[in-house]
Amino acid sequence: MAWETVLLALIVFAGTSGELCVTRAMKIIGEVHDFRPSSLLRVMFRAIQVPWMWLGVALMAVAFFSLLGALSMENVSFVVPVTALSYAAGALGGQVFLGERVSRRRWLGVLLVCIGVTLVFLGRK
């Protein structure tokens, strides 16, 4: 039970921090306008030179293996809905670390997600 909670928390927090790091890296690289394979390769080459990208990918790998661990002990219809909590972590992280403005409407959506996850937890047995 405790081990499982740690895995669920890792999916949400490592996954979201990973995405925040990748977002930060991609903002450093700049907006992608050209989608030809050769230019995409150049974008990838620039991406691997940004440390934030490596940190992001490492965190996302941690989240993926935590997902596998959680799926080994819990049903997928429980684990996947709970990972929706990353919308809450993402809104918080986007505001705190990336200076994004999160609208009231978006917080309402996040609140609904949290209520839904609570229901999923309560409906466990």
Added chain:
Amino acid sequence: MTSSAGLHLKTFILIFFMILFGPLGNVSLSKGMKTIGAISLHQPADLLNVFLQILQSPFVWLGIVLQLMFFVCYMVVLSWADYSFVQPAGSIAYAVVALQAHFILKEPISPLRWAGVCVICLGVLIVGHTSPRTTEQK
């Protein structure tokens, strides 16, 4: 006019594949991990052991391929469609994963869990209906 209708069709087909492949990927990962059984780590060597078992599971690989296909559809559709249009459509995936878990994996799902999943879909839908960019661009 025709090209606009074509663009719509293309968008809906890709979104359909997205909400099919993403959840199927999770269902397949779940099946693979259930076959391996609950992971217990008592000593460092167990970690390597589990890792090798994961690499040998065909359902885990199928799950990874399905999630990659989901990701490719997602990236491709984002190359022309608005993020604020595609992301809310993805909220349906939370309902689809519950349906697939119920019908493919025969997972029992209590009414309270169904209610929770529906509320999550609604929440994700609302999150997606907000502006995709609020920071100043240089």
